[in-house]
Amino acid sequence: MSDHNFIDKSRKQWSSESAFIVSMAAAAVGLGNLWRFPYIVGENGGGVFVVAYLLALFIVVLPIMMLEVASGRLTQGNTVATFKQVNHWGRYYGWFVVILTSAITSYYLVITGWTLGYSVDASLGELKVFDEFTKGFNSFWYFLAVIGLTSIVLIRGLNMIESLSKILMPILLVVMIFLVIAASKTSGWQQTIDFFFEFDWAELKNGQLWLFAFGQAFYTLAIGQGYLITYGSYIPRKTHLPRACIIVAIFQTSIALLAAWMIFPFVFSQGLSPDKGTQLAFATMPKVFAELSGGSIIGIVFFTLFFAVAFTSTLAGLKVVVSTFSEEFKLTNCKAVILVALVMLVLGSASALSFTPVNLQIAGDPVLNVIDRIAGGNIIIISGVIGATLFCWFISPTRIHSVLGTSSHWWEWRIYLVGRFLLIFVLISFMMKYF
16 A cells, blocks of 8 residues: 555545634644743743744744645645655654654643643642642653543544534633733732833844744744644645634734733732743642632633643644654554554653652753753744745745635745745844854
């Protein structure tokens, strides 16, 4: 059986354009926006970072998102198969993306475990701050639980992912808006306004700020991680791809900004520092719910939804690896899921144990934090840039246009303008940072 025939027989489709939109939104919205965006904003100066982030996302990163989704739709294969069709050497880059996504997903599973643990504790009325939650081996046990739960869903296939996404996204939006309204009534609201709107515009000359902004924009839209290629390969024929990507990007950005406006008023009202890092949401929100009227119920809802969206985000990363293993090694979906679960167990244990009494560290920092800084920053930018360069120089604009689902050439022009010169732009940014 040829590779192409195997892929054709194993590949299903989203039921509609809206199904793709909500599934793709769920894939990237989870940890990239609810967990990572607020703490990155807190560490990089508040409002000035948001300005750089929005410019990077809508001018540069959105066309790259369309390019990756279109390439997946064009080749109808997994990440490795897609780059293999682009260029003979592309397969090696494709495996690099799968390895990168595996590394990111390995610690995503740990953080998703935290959200599950917080959800359970909130339901039992025993919500703890982060330091108390990680005194024992909760981080490791919940990591194992999430591996088991994600494996069950992945064995069930696309329909299960689609159904979960359609239910969770609207509920998440309603709960977050409610919490932003609650945050607006705290003593930290004015300080949050100042944090976002009073800043030095000269900071936009800071090359390091732009690297963080691009890194988060790539992270928000899941660039360079194989998510978009994999999910794009399941798009039904009549989908208007630019429209779908714009809707996903706007939704992602809205959730990220809502998360920041939800968390920072509580951070400031509690007298906490906004640059607390990866534990920001977990250190802040339990204290908030303890003092908020009806906080116990809100806490249950919030952390349950936090778990749910983190879970769908983790599923997306695992789906990239599972689809690659299944199609490249000619495995059934079930066998591929089991193999990937074992790989994640090996890769993620160090991150899980870094927040237990074992306290695994690298140069004084928890292993999870180190992996997030490395894999979730510059390497994602490098990965996205290499992918865009390969697509734009080895796939003709005509072929990409054929899968965009629109007669207009506007987006095709934008995609190739950005994709072909992005490498030069990034090199200049690195020079601004280091020289």
